[in-house]
Amino acid sequence: MLGFFSKPRIRGGVHAEEHKMLTASQAIVNNFPLPKKLYIPLQQHVGKPAEPLIRVGDEVLKGQLLAYSQGMISAPVHAPSSGIILDVNDYPAPHPSALPIRMIVLETDGKDEWINAPGIDDPFRLSPEDISLRVGAAGIVGLGGATFPTAVKLNMGRENRIDTLIINGAECEPYLSCDDRQMQERSEQIIDGVRLMLHGMEADHAVVAIEDNKPQAYLAMQAAAKPYPQIKVIQIPTRYPMGWDRQLIRYVTGREVPVGCRSSEVGVTIHNVGTAYATHKAIRQGRPLVSRVITVSGGAVGRPMNVEVPLGTLISELFDFCQVNAEQTARIVMGGPMMGDSLPHTGVPTVKATSGILALTAAELKSTDEQPCIRCASCVSVCPAGLRPLDMANNIRVNQLDAAVDIGLKDCISCGCCSYICPSNIPLVQYFKYASGEVAARQQAQHKSEQTKRLMDARNARLERIAQQQREEEQARIAAKLERERLKAEQEATV
Amino acid sequence: MMIHSKPSSGAHVGANKSVSRIMWEVMLALSPATVFGLWCFGWPALFLFIITVASAVLFEAFCIRLKGRAAKPVLMDGSAVLTGWLLAMTLPPWAPWWIGVVGSGLAIILGKQVYGGLGQNLFNPAMLARVALLISFPIEMTTWANVSPLFFSASPGFAESWHITFSGLDFSGLDKPDAYTGATTLGYIKTEFSQNHVLTDILNDYSSVLNFIGWTRGSLGETSTLLLALGGVWLIRQKIIQWQIPVALLLTVTILASVFHLLDSEHYVSPFLHLNSGAMMCVAFFIATDYVTSPNTATGQLVFGAGCGLLIFVIRTWGAYPEGAGFAVLLMNSATPLIDHYIRPRIYGRDRKGKPLEIPKL
Numbered sequence: 110m111l112g113f114f115s116k117p118r119i120r121g122g123v124h125a126e127e128h129k130m131l132t133a134s135q136a137i138v139n140n141f142p143l144p145k146k147l148y149i150p151l152q153q154h155v156g157k158p159a160e161p162l163i164r165v166g167d168e169v170l171k172g173q174l175l176a177y178s179q180g181m182i183s184a185p186v187h188a189p190s191s192g193i194i195l196d197v198n199d200y201p202a203p204h205p206s207a208l209p210i211r212m213i214v215l216e217t218d219g220k221d222e223w224i225n226a227p228g229i230d231d232p233f234r235l236s237p238e239d240i241s242l243r244v245g246a247a248g249i250v251g252l253g254g255a256t257f258p259t260a261v262k263l264n265m266g267r268e269n270r271i272d273t274l275i276i277n278g279a280e281c282e283p284y285l286s287c288d289d290r291q292m293q294e295r296s297e298q299i300i301d302g303v304r305l306m307l308h309g310m311e312a313d314h315a316v317v318a319i320e321d322n323k324p325q326a327y328l329a330m331q332a333a334a335k336p337y338p339q340i341k342v343i344q345i346p347t348r349y350p351m352g353w354d355r356q357l358i359r360y361v362t363g364r365e366v367p368v369g370c371r372s373s374e375v376g377v378t379i380h381n382v383g384t385a386y387a388t389h390k391a392i393r394q395g396r397p398l399v400s401r402v403i404t405v406s407g408g409a410v411g412r413p414m415n416v417e418v419p420l421g422t423l424i425s426e427l428f429d430f431c432q433v434n435a436e437q438t439a440r441i442v443m444g445g446p447m448m449g450d451s452l453p454h455t456g457v458p459t460v461k462a463t464s465g466i467l468a469l470t471a472a473e474l475k476s477t478d479e480q481p482c483i484r485c486a487s488c489v490s491v492c493p494a495g496l497r498p499l500d501m502a503n504n505i506r507v508n509q510l511d512a513a514v515d516i517g518l519k520d521c522i523s524c525g526c527c528s529y530i531c532p533s534n535i536p537l538v539q540y541f542k543y544a545s546g547e548v549a550a551r552q553q554a555q556h557k558s559e560q561t562k563r564l565m566d567a568r569n570a571r572l573e574r575i576a577q578q579q580r581e582e583e584q585a586r587i588a589a590k591l592e593r594e595r596l597k598a599e600q601e602a603t604v
Numbered sequence: 605m606m607i608h609s610k611p612s613s614g615a616h617v618g619a620n621k622s623v624s625r626i627m628w629e630v631m632l633a634l635s636p637a638t639v640f641g642l643w644c645f646g647w648p649a650l651f652l653f654i655i656t657v658a659s660a661v662l663f664e665a666f667c668i669r670l671k672g673r674a675a676k677p678v679l680m681d682g683s684a685v686l687t688g689w690l691l692a693m694t695l696p697p698w699a700p701w702w703i704g705v706v707g708s709g710l711a712i713i714l715g716k717q718v719y720g721g722l723g724q725n726l727f728n729p730a731m732l733a734r735v736a737l738l739i740s741f742p743i744e745m746t747t748w749a750n751v752s753p754l755f756f757s758a759s760p761g762f763a764e765s766w767h768i769t770f771s772g773l774d775f776s777g778l779d780k781p782d783a784y785t786g787a788t789t790l791g792y793i794k795t796e797f798s799q800n801h802v803l804t805d806i807l808n809d810y811s812s813v814l815n816f817i818g819w820t821r822g823s824l825g826e827t828s829t830l831l832l833a834l835g836g837v838w839l840i841r842q843k844i845i846q847w848q849i850p851v852a853l854l855l856t857v858t859i860l861a862s863v864f865h866l867l868d869s870e871h872y873v874s875p876f877l878h879l880n881s882g883a884m885m886c887v888a889f890f891i892a893t894d895y896v897t898s899p900n901t902a903t904g905q906l907v908f909g910a911g912c913g914l915l916i917f918v919i920r921t922w923g924a925y926p927e928g929a930g931f932a933v934l935l936m937n938s939a940t941p942l943i944d945h946y947i948r949p950r951i952y953g954r955d956r957k958g959k960p961l962e963i964p965k966l
């Protein structure tokens with residue numbers, strides 16, 4: 110831990126208007142009416158989609174396994190309520206494209222009846238491996254938005270001998286306050302989750318980092334962590350993107366994660382507060398991840414709130430509950446306003462990654478009236494990754510994607526600071542996402558053609574080998590024949 | 605179900621600083637010095653100012669129409685007004701009207717639009733125009749009016765002022781109103797040096813206080829060190845400009861001037877006089893900080909500012925033009941791409957050369 114006087118410099122970042130008070134001042138709403146239908150995507154995480162093990166028409170209980178995880182990096186999916194499986198098919202994804210992805214459709218029966226799954230009273234007697242197994246089986250993924258399977262991270266932590274577990278309570282995105290509220294209302298459960306994670310990773314101590322715009326959350330967490338000297342709760346400056354894992358790691362430990370490495374390689378693992386809470390529920394109560402707290406906010410929302418909703422709830426139902434004014438809504442954003450994606454419509458479900466849904470009015474949005482770049486260099490000074498967005502954008506504009514990659518395109522974290530600050534309203538992040546996609550597609554195409562070439566080469570070599578073999582056999586045959594003839598001649602001569 | 609057709613990623617909210625807002629704030633920062641200058645130099649200065657700004661806008665509109673685009677939205681960004689304004693600040697206040705028109709034409713057409721418009725130019729348009737004018741019309745560009753404030757009885761009246769701006773002072777020397785003109789402090793010192801006078805004699809009646817306020821001969825809006833510096837500091841506070849360029853520039857000049865002044869105080873003017881005269885403040889806060897023509901990184905800006913300071917000092921001290929700031933800025937403008945090429949921010953997780961960092965040993 111660094112001393113008081115040697116806090117590392119925070120690089121880049123912006124002070125965005127917070128708009129958190131819309132939701133941060135009221136308790137989490139727990140009486141969201143159970144939707145009639147839930148749409149549960151098979152992929153709500155980084156990695157391979159889960160594989161369904163139910164059939165249409167099956168009756169399921171709340172918390173029952175619907176689809177199992179597949180492969181090394183994946184996560185299972187559970188029933189968010191009890192009811193009947195209506196369909197397993199493609200439906201619009203909560204993504205800017207709203208392209209269809211595979212989902213399980215569950216018709217709820219209104220009983221919301223839990224499957225019988227016992228919790229563990231003394232989980233610290235479990236082996237660390239057992240903790241990560243249970244976390245994995247509960248379908249827990251990073252709830253800050255990254256959705257990386259938590260169990261995989263716990264395992265990596267064990268393998269890499271983590272010395273610090275950082276719990277990310279920064280919640281630096283404007284508008285969002287679901288982590289803030291959870292830290293205020295569920296501090297003890299979160300701290301318990303942190304202890305379980307420490308146990309699961311065999312790590313020694315944890316640091317809970319909370320931005321200093323959430324003093325109440327800080328106090329609550331500090332009180333809850335008091336009995337446990339291995340858990341330290343600290344305040345960090347309020348500055349977007351303080352919650353970027355690598356920024357937080359540098360701020361808290363002074364270490365910088367090299368490009369291409371995982372944070373566990375420098376001895377740190379980072380988890381979100383919501384993930385810690387889910388871990389607590391999974392281990393202590395045997396409850397898999399079937400719901401989450403979502404911030405519904407924005408200027409067009411009549412009743413902005415934090416609300417606990419079952420996964421798979423359509424956003425349209427959420428908006429009805431929160432009295433969103435459709436006319437005033439100029440854009441629907443899933444996630445925070447800095448990094449979130451806009452959604453084309455509300456007919457898509459909430460997923461494990463959904464930390465917030467915003468209905469923003471035109472007045473809240475950044476202007477889209479794009480003007481020429483005036484080289485003000487604001488984008489350079491706010492970029493937390495140390496990139497030069499204006500130069501990358503210039504390269505991309507003239508389609509020199511390789512040049513953009515050379516100066517750091519792949520190191521862009523899409524944090525949105527550059528777009529936020531640009532006085533010319535240039536949609537820089539959009540440029541970078543487009544270019545990254547394009548580069549990836551090209552590489553894939555190249556990879557493919559290389560693979561084809563390799564296959565061709567292998568085939569040619571094989572044919573060549575066969576031909577060679579045939580030639581050799583032929584020669585051997587000829588030699589044998591000559592030999593035979595010679596022997597014959599010798600015999601005849603001796604006779 | 606709500607339907608929205610324009611999906612987009614990235615920041616959905618933004619800082620409320622648009623291009624035009626930035627331009628207007630810069631103009632606001634220029635206003636005190638400008639108003640003071642206009643008052644000091646009377647009606648002719650006002651005429652020249654209006655003509656210069658108006659022709660800058662007209663040239664801009666003309667160029668945009670030529671490209672087949674609607675002029676109004678582009679003009680609204682305020683950059684043409686600002687270019688004209690900055691140019692007017694640097695002109696001798698009683699220069700004839702066509703100096704303003706030619707200058708604006710040079711600034712907008714040669715300085716900006718031939719490169720492709722806003723954000724594309726290599727040189728600061730106002731400085732380019734000023735230097736071009738200085739070389740082409742040396743007499744008009746170095747005839748400095750005495751301070752003759754508006755509504756003072758000794759100052760030229762409206763009609764006479766009209767005559768000064770639109771018919772021009774007669775430079776053949778016949779009816780040159782000597783009462784009205786003389787050299788700037790820096791120009792005066794230069795001439796006196798060439799006659800082997802030493803500073804203590806030359807600066808007999810120099811008043812640093814009057815110079816600081818701006819009560820002295822000089823360009824239309826560049827005389828008031830105080831008001832320009834105030835405007836500049838306000839811009840830094842508003843986060844419109846960064847501190848790096850002005851601080852590096854002024855510091856370099858101060859250090860160099862101090863060293864030479866200490867070595868030989870009769871032949872090298874004091875740092876105070878340097879900071880307090882000519883275009884120093886205007887250049888440091890408003891010209892060298894031009895976004896388009898200065899480097900993008902903080903370190904690059906330090907280098908750029910220091911380079912400007914060095915060149916200003918060298919040109920003022922040993923060059924032919926006592927008011928050398930324009931040349932200095934143009935030279936450094938041309939070095940900007942180079943500075944940006946070599947001075948880059950370090951990418952997170954990589955070393956300065958762009959290689960991934962080593963995994964730290966724990």
Ligand code: SF4
Pocket residue numbers: 481482483484485486487488489498499502527530531532533534535
């Ligand atoms: S912030 Fe926008 S206008 Fe400024 S340099 Fe970057 S891209 Fe250009």
Ligand code: SF4
Pocket residue numbers: 491492493494495496498520521522523524525526527528537538541
């Ligand atoms: S989106 Fe990328 S380029 Fe823009 S500020 Fe963030 S990291 Fe830098």
